[in-house]
Amino acid sequence: MTQAVPLAVRGSRDGWAVFEGPRQLTRGYSCEYTAHSAATRLERQRRQKTRNCLCCGGQFLSDGPGNRMCNPCRNSPLV
Ligand SMILES: [Zn+2]
Numbered sequence: 001m002t003q004a005v006p007l008a009v010r011g012s013r014d015g016w017a018v019f020e021g022p023r024q025l026t027r028g029y030s031c032e033y034t035a036h037s038a039a040t041r042l043e044r045q046r047r048q049k050t051r052n053c054l055c056c057g058g059q060f061l062s063d064g065p066g067n068r069m070c071n072p073c074r075n076s077p078l079v
Contacts, residue, residue, distance in 0.1 A: 007043055009035045018042060 005021045012019075015028030016035035025042060029035045044063070051062040053070040060070035 004046065007039045009039050 007025070008019050009016055009032065010019050011017075011032075012024060012028050015030050016032045017024050017028045018026045018035055018039045026035065026038050029038065047064045049062050050059055051068060052058070053060055053073055054068045055073035055076075056070065058070055062068065
Protein backbone atom coordinates (compact mmCIF):
# COMPACT_ATOMS: atom_id res chain seq x y z
CA MET A 1 0.00 0.00 0.00
CA THR A 2 1.37 3.39 -0.91
CA GLN A 3 1.49 6.11 1.68
CA ALA A 4 -1.04 8.86 1.06
CA VAL A 5 0.37 12.31 0.49
CA PRO A 6 -1.07 14.65 3.11
CA LEU A 7 -3.28 17.38 1.76
CA ALA A 8 -2.12 20.94 2.15
CA VAL A 9 -3.81 24.30 1.72
CA ARG A 10 -1.69 26.77 -0.16
CA GLY A 11 -2.18 30.06 -1.88
CA SER A 12 -2.31 29.60 -5.65
CA ARG A 13 -2.62 31.90 -8.62
CA ASP A 14 -6.38 32.13 -8.25
CA GLY A 15 -6.70 32.05 -4.46
CA TRP A 16 -6.46 29.36 -1.76
CA ALA A 17 -6.52 25.79 -3.00
CA VAL A 18 -6.03 22.25 -1.72
CA PHE A 19 -2.89 20.51 -2.92
CA GLU A 20 -1.83 16.88 -2.81
CA GLY A 21 1.92 17.19 -3.19
CA PRO A 22 2.43 19.32 -6.31
CA ARG A 23 -1.04 18.52 -7.66
CA GLN A 24 -3.83 21.05 -7.19
CA LEU A 25 -7.04 19.22 -6.28
CA THR A 26 -9.54 22.06 -6.05
CA ARG A 27 -10.15 25.36 -7.69
CA GLY A 28 -8.84 28.44 -5.92
CA TYR A 29 -11.05 29.75 -3.13
CA SER A 30 -11.06 33.41 -2.20
CA CYS A 31 -11.12 32.48 1.49
CA GLU A 32 -8.47 30.36 3.21
CA TYR A 33 -11.08 28.98 5.59
CA THR A 34 -13.17 27.61 2.68
CA ALA A 35 -10.09 25.87 1.30
CA HIS A 36 -9.46 24.25 4.71
CA SER A 37 -13.08 23.02 4.79
CA ALA A 38 -12.60 21.53 1.33
CA ALA A 39 -9.39 19.82 2.48
CA THR A 40 -11.17 18.29 5.47
CA ARG A 41 -13.95 17.02 3.21
CA LEU A 42 -11.47 15.53 0.75
CA GLU A 43 -9.53 13.82 3.56
CA ARG A 44 -12.73 12.20 4.76
CA GLN A 45 -13.69 11.12 1.22
CA ARG A 46 -10.25 9.56 0.73
CA ARG A 47 -10.71 7.39 3.83
CA GLN A 48 -14.23 6.37 2.95
CA LYS A 49 -14.76 3.14 1.11
CA THR A 50 -17.70 0.91 0.38
CA ARG A 51 -17.50 -2.20 2.56
CA ASN A 52 -19.74 -5.09 3.45
CA CYS A 53 -20.95 -4.93 7.01
CA LEU A 54 -19.45 -7.65 9.25
CA CYS A 55 -22.76 -7.99 11.00
CA CYS A 56 -25.52 -8.00 8.37
CA GLY A 57 -23.41 -8.24 5.19
CA GLY A 58 -25.04 -5.16 3.66
CA GLN A 59 -23.01 -2.57 1.79
CA PHE A 60 -22.27 0.69 3.54
CA LEU A 61 -19.83 3.59 3.30
CA SER A 62 -17.02 3.04 5.81
CA ASP A 63 -15.12 5.92 7.43
CA GLY A 64 -11.92 3.91 7.67
CA PRO A 65 -10.24 0.65 8.64
CA GLY A 66 -11.82 0.63 12.12
CA ASN A 67 -15.31 1.01 10.74
CA ARG A 68 -16.57 -2.41 9.63
CA MET A 69 -20.23 -2.32 10.55
CA CYS A 70 -23.05 -0.30 9.03
CA ASN A 71 -24.73 2.39 11.10
CA PRO A 72 -27.88 0.42 12.00
CA CYS A 73 -25.72 -2.49 13.27
CA ARG A 74 -23.35 -0.21 15.19
CA ASN A 75 -26.24 1.52 16.85
CA SER A 76 -27.97 -1.73 17.72
CA PRO A 77 -27.95 -2.45 21.47
CA LEU A 78 -27.56 -6.17 20.73
CA VAL A 79 -24.02 -5.76 19.34
ZN1 LIG B 1 -24.97 -4.15 9.22
